[in-house]
Amino acid sequence: MSGGEVGSWLHGRRAECAVLDRMLATVRAGQGQVLVVRGEAGVGKSALLDRLVSRSDGCRVARAAGVESEMELAFAGLHQLCTPMLDRRDRLPPPQRNALDVAFGLTGGSRPDQFLIGLAVLSLLAEASESEPLVCVIDDAQWLDRASAQTLRFVARRLLAERIALVFGVRDPVDSQWQGLPDLVVEGLAEADARTLLDSAVPGRLDERVRDRIVAETRGNPLALLELPRGLTAAELAGGFGRPDARPLASQIEQSFVRRVQSLPEDTQRLLLTAAAEPLGELQLLLRAVGRLGIGLEAAGPAEAEGLIEFGSRVRFRHPLVRSAAYRTAGAGDRREIHGVLAEATDPVLDPDRRAWHRAQAAAGPDEAVAAELVRSADRAEARGGVAAAAEFLQRATELTPDGTRRGLRALAAAQAKFEAAAPDTAYELLAVAEMSPLDELRRAQLERLRAQIVFARRRGSDAPPLLLSAARRLRAIDGGLARESYLEALGAAIFVGRLGKGRGVLEVAEAARDAPPGGEPPRTTDLLLDGVAKRFTDGNAASQAPLRRALHEFRLEADRDDGDVMRWLWIACPVAPEPIAPELWDDESWHQLATRAVRLARDGGALAVLPVALSYRAGVHVHAGEFVEAAALIEEADAITEATGNAPMRYTSMMLAAWRGDEKQTLHLVETGVQDARARGEGRAIGLAGYVTAVLHNGFSRYDAALAGARWACEDEDLGFFGWSLVELVEAAARSDARDAAADALDRLAATTRASGTDWALGMLARSRALLADGGEAESLYQEAIERLERSRIVVHLARAHLLYGEWLRRVNRRQDAREQLRIAYELLAGIGANGFAERARRELEATGASVHERTAKPRDLLTAQEAHIAALAGDGLTNPEIAAQLFISPHTVEWHLRKVFAKLGITSRRQLRVQTT
Helix, strand or coil: CCCCCCCCCCCCCHHHHHHHHHHHHHHHCCCCEEEEEEECCCCCHHHHHHHHHHCCCCCEEEEEECCHHHCCCCCHHHHHHHHHHHHHHHHCCHHHHHHHHHHCCCCCCCCCCHHHHHHHHHHHHHHHCCCCCEEEEEECHHHCCHHHHHHHHHHHCCCCCCCEEEEEEEECCCCHHHCCCCEEECCCCCHHHHHHHHHHHCCCCCCHHHHHHHHHHHCCCHHHHHHHHHHCCHHHHHHCCCCCCCCCHHHHHHHHHHHHHHCCCHHHHHHHHHHHHCCCCEHHHHHHHHHHCCCCHHHHHHHHHCCCEEECCEEEECCHHHHHHHHHHCCHHHHHHHHHHHHHHCCCCCCHHHHHHHHHHHCCCCCHHHHHHHHHHHHHHHHCCCHHHHHHHHHHHHHHCCCHHHHHHHHHHHHHHHHHCCCHHHHHHHHHHHHCCCCCHHHHHHHHHHHHHHHHHHHCCCCHHHHHHHHHHHHCCCCHHHHHHHHHHHHHHHHHHHHHCCCCCHHHHHHHHHCCCCCCCCCCHHHHHHHHHHHHHHCCHHHHHHHHHHHHHHHHHHHHCCCHHHHHHHHCCCCCCHHHHHHHCCCHHHHHHHHHHHHHHHHHCCCCCCHHHHHHHHHHHHHHCCCHHHHHHHHHHHHHHHHHHCCCCCCHHHHHHHHHHCCHHHHHHHHHHHHHHHHHHCCHHHHHHHHHHHHHHHHHCCCHHHHHHHHHHHCCCCCCCCHHHHHHHHHHHHHHCCCHHHHHHHHHHHHHHHHHHCCHHHHHHHHHHHHHCCCHHHHHHHHHHHHHHHHCCCCHHHHHHHHHHHHHHHHHCCCHHHHHHHHHHHHHHHHHHCCHHHHHHHHHHHHHCCCCCCCCCCCHHHHCCHHHHHHHHHHHCCCCHHHHHHHHCCCHHHHHHHHHHHHHHHCCCCHHHHHHHCC
16 A cells, blocks of 8 residues: 555544644654554555655655665665765764664774764754754564664654654564554454455456455455455455465565566566575666676666556565565576675675675575685675674574584674674673584683673573683683683673572682682783782781772772773673772762763763763762762663663663652662562672661651661671662661661671771761760760861761751750751751651651751752753853763754753843853
């Protein structure tokens, strides 16, 4: 139905057409729209998309279509969509323009981040919509290559204030990557409409019983209603004999097309096969190919007359099932011949990868020349960021490699690429091929390591640490550097599993890691990290402080030099990265600097794969600095990115922020779901964090028994990064629950790590905790020391709590006037940052001294959402809309849309007023 009925209303589709018309009106009004039009093959999705295009007067239209045979060619679908707009790419920021050029093969360069390309496409579409609304229609999106689909999904989730419609036609069942986007489900026609359409397709008499059966069998599928009767004789139409329905509907429709293709002249069939095998629809390429077969374009006449194919500036099949039928009709030998001809007709300079792909499809058996060409294509795909394409090229190269040793090496490389492309099942199969090949010891050890990495990525459970440890031991006699990296991975996996581990857990792995081969001279940063983390678990917190401080210092130096290798360890979501090590050392200055650096590097490089980790990391710094609004903005941004990329959201800092805010319902919900997810994944460290935030929440509300239970839960295992924090909560909860023995034991353990650290944060927390168990002048001296030290740190939340605890102690020793001073400071700090549970505790204590407490007046910034506050702060710092957009991975129009709301809420009229209003 793609070519005929595209009028005001399609037959039986009034409701669906109305949805599309409303979407167009909304886009013309200046608001971005996304829609996934989904349904089974032949149900009329393409017809609806054609009608949408026909109604898009006054709009610029860009079209693309996924092609099944192109699914492994990186960015093929995206290039098809963007090509008409590439003349505008010079208006993009240089990093975005360069990323797009490399992805599309327009220039060479290092592999760009996948999601910097996404931002570039968002900016390109925004530029194209400046003069008139832009309607982007992508049909058969289920067949888009992985890189294009991921990029367009990212763009779809970032449209807000753009005059852009992004409409996908997707065949059911819908892949998970399209779920979560607004959709329009297209079902079969209603019975009356189906009958009318069927009658229009049958020129002669149609028995009513046959009509009813066809309508029922096709379930109102328009293409089936039009195509299936073509295969029936007049007698069958009149009497209804012999209508088996053993095949799926799509297969029945395809079989109808197969019969029609087979009825065509031989040259026409070969022309259709060539067009089906050449998915771009390039007319000149098709002409070159069929010319080599001695076939002219006049052979297309019978197929055009049958309505199977259209020839214009591009070649277009009536329906994807026609392409499939034309390809399936041919034998394997004919297909290989056609792919060979297409390879010869494809320019080896302008399109070497497609030529290599056709050569691979033409190969009847192992062929080293073709395999080597595929490896070169894999290298180019990798450089463009097409990991999935690189993996597919390498997999096919493996199949075509005649030499056993070389085949094993290529299978191992293909398995690594498949693993990075999130295809672990295929990676496992390729590892089996590699394992049967004559590999040397180094490659066999690498194979074992990769298999262990796949196990960890799949389940993140207790199976992974022993496998990674085994790989590390195998590597130690072959390559000391790789062995140490594998020990570090094993240690990270064991820390991740934590209390859910088997046997002696992380201690067993740490002891093995301690005996790893010595690192080189000078030692790499990862060598220092391995030694320090291993010592943390074998010799205790105090003994590990010095080596971990050295490792952290080197990480800071190398991060400043933008060292690419160290960045892999710095910002990945790995339990042995500096994210938990800086808090482990109570080093708030390094924590702040590394977090700030992480976000800046991720933003500058457009590294959306790691940016959510960096944002969450930086949000944790903001929480402890009492900057809850800033933390919430970063968490919201991180969640938006993970939603756009389809990854799991980062929940650690969300739980922490909810607890500090005293949001009991949200905290307990996050704890419950987080623990369930953690147990299912085998993530014991998350369970420890859940205990810690539970203790913070209940300490805030003076529910000390519940806080004690949460803190004890957290301290069951010495989780890297926040074990010391949990001890602090345990001391307070136990001291206030008359569990002095438990408090004293926790204090001893806390003292070991904080004294070894020696930072003001560490010693301030120790002094505050000791004061809870002290009396008289000693207690007062310790409270004063805690306040003095914490004032020199960035840890505002604990400074406020130190004032609160000091004030509570002063009230209990009947020094009410002094107590009021400390409690008022505590209340103003805690209420000001939004720590509502602790603020309420301070208010009650103040009232108990006889003081009156005035309700705080909301600041202007309290009226803003987290995203609005973030944008307002950046604008107040002097950044332009494009600069803000580049930082936050949104478009300038979206920034402008948010700022209009900010101005209205704050009652201001210029950007100059923002700095005053948002501070």
